[in-house]
Each structure stands twice: as structure tokens, then as C-alpha cells.
Amino acid sequence: MATTLNMAAFSEALVVLGTAGVVVPMVHRFGLSPVLGYLGAGALLGPLGLGAWSSDWPLLRWLTIRDAQSVSVIADLGVVFLLFLIGLELSYERLMAMRRLVFGLGGLQVIVTAGVIAGLLAAAGQDAAGAIVLAACLALSSTAVVLEVLSQQGRLHTATGRGSFAVLLAQDLAVIPILTLISILGAGTVGSLWSTLTLTAGKALAAGAFIVVGGRFVLRPLFRQVARTRSSELFIAAILFVIVGTGVVAAAADLSMALGAFVAGLLLAETEYRKTIEVTIEPFKGLLLGIFFFTVGMGIDWRILAASPLLLLAAVAGLIAVKAAIMVVLARWYRMPWPAAIEQSILLGPGGEFAFVGIGLALALGVVGKPAASFAIAVTSLSMALIPGLAMLALRLTHGDERPAEVAAALRIAPQARRHHAIVVGHGRVGKVVCQLLAEHGVAYTAIDHDAITVTKDRTAGRQVYFGDATSPEFLRACGLMEAQAVIITIHTTEQIDEILRLVRSLRPDIMVVARARDAAHARHLYSLGVTDAVPETVEASLQLSEAALVGLGIPAGPVIASIHEMRDVFRRELQQAAATAGQSGTRSIRPSTR
Secondary structure (H helix, E strand, O other), X not given: OOOOOOHHHHHHHHHHHHHHHHHHHHHHHOOOOHHHHHHHHHHHHOOOOHHHHOOOOHHHHHOOOOOOHHHHHHHHHHHHHHHHHHHHHHOHHHHHHXXXXXXXXXXXXXXXXXXXXXHHHHHOOOOHHHHHHHHHHHOOOOHHHHHHHHHHOOOOOOHHHHHHHHHHHHHHHHHHHHHHHHHHHHXXXXXXXXXXXXXXXXXXXXXXXXXXXXXXXXXXXHHHHHHHOOOHHHHHHHHHHHHHHHHHHHHHOOOOHHHHXXXXXXXXXXXXXXXXXXXXXXXXXXXXXXXXXXXXXXXOOHHHHHHOHHHHHHHHHHHHHHHHHHHHHHXXXXXXXXXHHHHHHHHOOOOOOHHHHHHHHHHHHOOOOHHHHHHHHHHHHHHHHXXXXXXXXXXXXXXXXXXXXXXXXXXXXXXXXXXXXXXXXOOOHHHHHHHHHHHHOOOOEEEEEOOHHHHHHHHHOOOOEEEOOOOOHHHHHHOOHHHOOEEEEOOOOHHHHHHHHHHHHHHOOOOEEEEEEOOHHHHHHHHHHOOOEEEEHHHHHHHHHHHHHHHHOOOOHHHHHHHHHHHHHHHHHHHHHHHHHHHHHHHOOOOOOOO
């Protein structure tokens, strides 16, 4: 029996996939951002573009999208995946370290910007409720587009990237009270404001506690069991289950699905599966975000642009100018450097994707009239389309003459192709000594460091060190990891040591890895992760003190050195046995096969 196909749904899926496979590569060829390709294609092929004539021209039915709702659910998943990856890269410790910027700078940005825009809208004749709602929505910026642009530029960890992320995270958190306010104004229940807020806050806290507590006890055992199967398909299924499941729990509590996925990412950032998860879902995130940008482009109404182009363009320019001016003042108040403050303000000046959700809800509840809502959506869409261009403008304004030629030249030098060599991670005081001794004994090595200033100075001084991130599998492969004999980790940050060790072990299970440890407990932890040899600073300090004291007291150097070596072996065996015992109790996990 033949199956009846939904030809409309298939044609719209082909349009979106065709945009990803044909239009975006053409845009990228001209050096433009893929975001612009998706936005432009959505505006041209959406129901407000050529899709409006699909009924009169049958051929357009296969080239356009007539119903934006048909792809909106999939598009929303793009933002959910993006927030999950952000949480995965952030970790709870980094979030707490950024709390001053998130809750201080970000919170002030939302409050001050919304207040100023509400005053301007009220002066233009908008009623109080509509002005407050539109101002709150327009005060938000685009998490998806801004972070995607910064990620493509490799600048998420710069001062601009950290500041922008902090403000965007605060805005994402502000979506919850904004949507609650719109619901209250739409229902006309101002008298029961406190009871409504209390109920909403209670549901939010319950959902957050359920995700956090459940995640602590479920996520790591879940991924441990899936990893033991060594099935990449089951690993992908587990990731999708966690992302969508936490999003659904958050949505059931009237929270954003993206916020629930963000919390899940935070929890998984503390596990040994972080890097594998990032690599696994990156293709899904890119495609889903592309669909999201496509739907944003479909919201651009060309009829409004044609009816009042000067007013619309003036509104877009005014929105960016007002938000940027407020942002730069607040950023400087929080002592951000001028270049970062200016660039951040330009990036966060346009509107954001959550404005579509808020304005759509306000329109459905009658809080905002259709003309005002359509105009606000058009302003938001056009301003978001300008973000890639504004990012390039901001770079030229703030970084045009900032980088000396000699720094850029030093950092561009690629690692030499070697075989049977050692890779030294970190070229600080410890790393320099290790490299010097390797050279004296004729051992070839490749030294790498992530501090651009240090690398530039060392290369100027004639030392062979290369700039790069040792937590990147591509960079480690470029350093010859697959042909190396050993990896020596000399950095002191425990989280980075763990991350590098896990990555090296996933790529080269057989390679010798010697790592610096802070103390005996950290050394035991590193042995549980598979390090060949861990060198705890506290143990080595005690042994060196003992050696100096014994020699100073007149004991012959030979027996002293022998006893020190024997004691060091005793410590090493004890630490390895403790790690092995812990591993047998189930704390050590197996990575899934990526083949």
C-alpha cells in the first residue's frame, strides 16, 4: 500500500537544506558570515518574501516556505543546543567567577536599557503597558548570533567575549520575569501580582532543583554506562535525551527550554565526557542554528520596509545607538578597557531572538497592537542581520592598530613536523627547565603555551615555543601527538591538566604522559585518569628539603640520593595503588569509540 507523502512538508525541508548546502557556501565564498546567508535566504524565501506568491506561481511552492510555524520547532532547538554548549564550556566554577559581570553589569544593562527605551516609546505615544513590554524585549540582544560570530573569530575568551557572554547570560535569565510580566499584563491580574510571581518563582526553583539534583546523581552514571558500550550511536542518543529532557522539564515549569539545557551543560562540564560531547553535537548545533537564523530572516516584513523605509531604518539605527551608548557607559563603570567596552557595546546594540518570543506573546494576549508588534519585529530582525557587519566594524575600530607585527608573526608560526619527540605543555618556569634538560640530553621536543605575550617574548629570545591551545585535538595533532613518544604537562591549573590528560588519552592511549600535580590527592586523581607518572609538588618539596638537610648534616651524598629515590618510588606506588583501588570501585570510566 502506497504511503501518502506530505509534499508541502518535504518541499519546505528541501528549501532549508538547500540553503545550508548551496546558499551558505556561496555566501562564505565571498568572505561573508554564514549567518547573513541564512538571514537573507529566510527573508527572500519566507512567507513574507517570495512565499507570498506561491499560490499564484506553483513552481514557487518548491522554492519557498509558506508557513513559518512548520520549521519553528526545529529552529528553537538550535538555541537550545547553543545554550547547552555554552554551559558545557562554562562550568559552575567559571560562572561563579563571572557573577560580578553577570548579575552586576548584565542586570544593570537590562534594567537601564529597558527603562530608557520605555521612556522613548511612551514619549512617542505608546501606552504604558505596551511601552514597558516592547522596551523589555528590545533591551535583549542576540545570544545566538553574537556568540556565533565571536566563536568564528576565536574571540570568546577575550575581554570582549567574556563581557559579552556575561551580559547575554544575564539577558537570558531575564527572559523568565519578562515573559511572566507579559502574562500578568495580558491576563489583567495586576492585583494578584505577588501571588503570580511567587508561584512562578516556586515552579522555577523546583524545576532548577530537579535538574541540578537529578543531574548530579544521574548524568555521570548514565554516560558511564553508555560509554562502556563503545557505541557512538548510543552516545549521541544519550546526549540528545539529556538536552531535550532537561529542556522539557524547564518548559513544564514555564521556563525557557534553552535555560534548562544550559543547566545540563553546566553539570556535564564537570565530567570527563565534556570534550567528547562537544565534538559529537557540533554538527547538530550548526545545522539547527542555521535553521533558527533562517526563521529569523522570515520575520523580516518587506512590506513594512517598503511602506516606511526611512522610519524603519531610523528606528534600527536609534535602537543600536541607544543600547550601545548605555552599554559602553556601564562597561567603563565596571572598569572594562575602552576597546573591549566599545566592541561589546556595538555587538550588543541590535535586538535578540527572544524578542520574537516576547513580542509574539504580547501580541497574542493583546498587550501590544499588531502595527506596533510588526514594526518592533521588523526592527529586531534588521538589526540582527547587521550583527556580522557590525562585528567587523567593531574590530576595525578597536583593534586596527593594536597588534604589533612582531607578535602576530610569532604567533602564526606553526609547530615543526617531528617524530619520536616529546610535547611539553606549558613554557613557564617549570616548562623552561624541562625543555633545557631535554635539549641537553638530545631529546627532540615541541614546547607549546597558550599565553600570547609569553610566547612572543620567548620566541624573540630565541626559544622554540609555539602558541596554541593544548585542549584542542586539532592543535595537538598538528604538534605531532600521533607520532610523539611522550607528553609532559607542566602547567599548574588543575582543571586544564585534567582536560589535557583526558584528551591525550582519548587520542593516544599508549603514549607516556608525565604531569605536574599540586599534591598527593591530585596525583592520585591523575593516576585514576591514566597518567603514566604524576609529580606532586608537595612530595617533591619534602624530598628535596630532606636531601638538603641530610647532606648538610654530613651524611654522604650517595646514600642520601639513593634513599631519596627509594622514598620517591614508595610514594609513587602508594599513589598508584590508591588510584587503582578507586578505579575498581567504579570511579574510572571508559570513553566511547568515535570510530
